[in-house]
Amino acid sequence: MGEVNLSQVMDRNRSFVDRVIEESGQDIRQCYQCAKCSGGCPGSSAMDYPPNQIIRMLMLGMKEEVLNSHTIWVCMGCNTCTTRCIRDIQVAAVMDTLRQEAVRAGYVDKAKLVLSFNDSFLWTVRTFGRLFEPGMAMINNMKTGNFMKDMQFGLPLMLKGKASMFPHRIKGRREMKKIFEKVQGGK
Amino acid sequence: MTKYAFYPGCSLETGGIEYGMSSHAVAKALGIELLEVPDWNCCGASSAHMTDHLLSLALPARILALAETLPVTEIVAPCAACHARFAAVEYELGRDEELKQKVNSLLERPYTGKVKLRYYLDIFSNPETLSEIEKKVKKSLKGLKVACYYGCLFVKPPKIVNFVDDPEDPQSMDNIIRALGAEPVQWPYKTECCGASLGVTLEDHCTKLCNDILGFARDSGADCIVAACPLCQANLDMRQVTVEKKYGVSYRMPIPFFTQLIGLALGLDPKTLGFPKLFVDPVGMLKKVGVA
Numbered sequence: 001m002g003e004v005n006l007s008q009v010m011d012r013n014r015s016f017v018d019r020v021i022e023e024s025g026q027d028i029r030q031c032y033q034c035a036k037c038s039g040g041c042p043g044s045s046a047m048d049y050p051p052n053q054i055i056r057m058l059m060l061g062m063k064e065e066v067l068n069s070h071t072i073w074v075c076m077g078c079n080t081c082t083t084r085c086i087r088d089i090q091v092a093a094v095m096d097t098l099r100q101e102a103v104r105a106g107y108v109d110k111a112k113l114v115l116s117f118n119d120s121f122l123w124t125v126r127t128f129g130r131l132f133e134p135g136m137a138m139i140n141n142m143k144t145g146n147f148m149k150d151m152q153f154g155l156p157l158m159l160k161g162k163a164s165m166f167p168h169r170i171k172g173r174r175e176m177k178k179i180f181e182k183v184q185g186g187k
Numbered sequence: 188m189t190k191y192a193f194y195p196g197c198s199l200e201t202g203g204i205e206y207g208m209s210s211h212a213v214a215k216a217l218g219i220e221l222l223e224v225p226d227w228n229c230c231g232a233s234s235a236h237m238t239d240h241l242l243s244l245a246l247p248a249r250i251l252a253l254a255e256t257l258p259v260t261e262i263v264a265p266c267a268a269c270h271a272r273f274a275a276v277e278y279e280l281g282r283d284e285e286l287k288q289k290v291n292s293l294l295e296r297p298y299t300g301k302v303k304l305r306y307y308l309d310i311f312s313n314p315e316t317l318s319e320i321e322k323k324v325k326k327s328l329k330g331l332k333v334a335c336y337y338g339c340l341f342v343k344p345p346k347i348v349n350f351v352d353d354p355e356d357p358q359s360m361d362n363i364i365r366a367l368g369a370e371p372v373q374w375p376y377k378t379e380c381c382g383a384s385l386g387v388t389l390e391d392h393c394t395k396l397c398n399d400i401l402g403f404a405r406d407s408g409a410d411c412i413v414a415a416c417p418l419c420q421a422n423l424d425m426r427q428v429t430v431e432k433k434y435g436v437s438y439r440m441p442i443p444f445f446t447q448l449i450g451l452a453l454g455l456d457p458k459t460l461g462f463p464k465l466f467v468d469p470v471g472m473l474k475k476v477g478v479a
């Protein structure tokens with residue numbers, strides 16, 4: 001059996017974990033695994049690791065497993081975990097940071113549907129200033145190849161006057177474009 | 188006359204149009220002035236905060252900065268997701284001058300923080316307005332059993348979004364419902380998550396969460412679930428047919444907004460309040476209180 005250099009791996013992942021702590025502003029080292037976050041999590045039954053395990057895995061430096069998990073993409077940010085954390089950790093904020101880290105590091109296999117939704121949503125906001133749902137749904141369905149997704153709601157929404165054929169364009173579109181360009185280029 | 192800056196958000200002109208209609212009708216009847224923020228943009232919702240921290244602050248900060256041009260001291264957002272984004276701006280930029288400058292460098296008009304966020308339910312449930320509502324009730328909703336559904340982001344996490352209500356057992360909507368003569372039922376899912384945008388990205392799980400909420404409301408004897416957030420309302424109302432198909436149940440549970448119920452009790456026309464816009468037919472519920 002060859003030599004395994006544990007310290008090198010630990011070093012590399014420690015910088016990742018340190019970055020998660022800094023970017024989220026949450027000191028996950030305070031966690032003592034009471035698992036209240038997972039007990040109340042409405043997404044846990046659809047996750048591969050419940051939130052308390054994600055926190056523990058981070059502390060053990062399991063970067064790949066964490067960034068490759070379904071969990072971070074199932075979390076809907078309801079903040080029940082954050083509300084109940086006895087150690088004052090904003091667990092949902094850690095999930096936000098992990099999603100951004102996963103995209104940056106290219107762990108996107110399990111994120112395709114969420115990323116395509118977010119991109120479609122934000123594209124309409126960037127272009128018109130407000131969300132334009134029919135446009136978002138169409139772009140999203142083309143990106144995912146699931147052309148009929150939610151199309152059964154299209155006509156009833158139109159008939160009830162709940163969807164417009166055309167987007168509303170705000171006056172400050174140039175400002176919106178500038179905001180998007182600066183944040184995307186400024187990282 | 189009490190004045191607030193009003194941020195409708197994208198839903199109140201589309202999927203949650205009846206929330207907008209009833210909000211304006213009820214505010215007028217109660218002498219509350221809702222001034223729409225000029226040229227408002229989308230708050231970015233969860234798509235922005237999943238994508239980029241700075242973006243998630245700059246989009247709502249632009250809205251708050253525009254609200255500062257109005258003759259008001261407070262702003263309300265009837266959508267829980269928008270409310271939570273404004274709360275994040277107040278919380279984070281209020282603690283970090285450097286971050287505030289960074290966000291302001293992206294905006295044409297700087298955010299100063301002089302217009303404060305107010306919890307939307309609270310502009311109706313505060314003691315003065317509540318007694319005003321009680322005085323103006325023309326048509327008591329006596330006999331109607333209501334499951335008050337607050338959703339997550341109006342009350343969680345309490346340190347950031349809300350200083351008025353309890354995050355696990357909020358009371359402001361219950362107090363409003365009582366003032367209208369109806370009975371708020373005791374039930375455990377007041378602030379459980381509806382699945383939000385999982386309806387698009389992981390529909391099966393969203394359907395499960397909605398089924399849990401609908402089931403608990405029915406088992407608690409409720410005639411309807413009253414919502415305060417347009418996304419929660421859309422999931423429970425529009426997707427109820429998906430839930431019924433998947434779980435082989437028939438709820439037919441109307442999901443009106445709390446402002447629609449206030450309007451009914453004030454004697455306003457159900458049509459003006461947007462009742463025909465609801466997907467699940469509310470006619471049984473309306474009959475029960477004698478307005479249909």
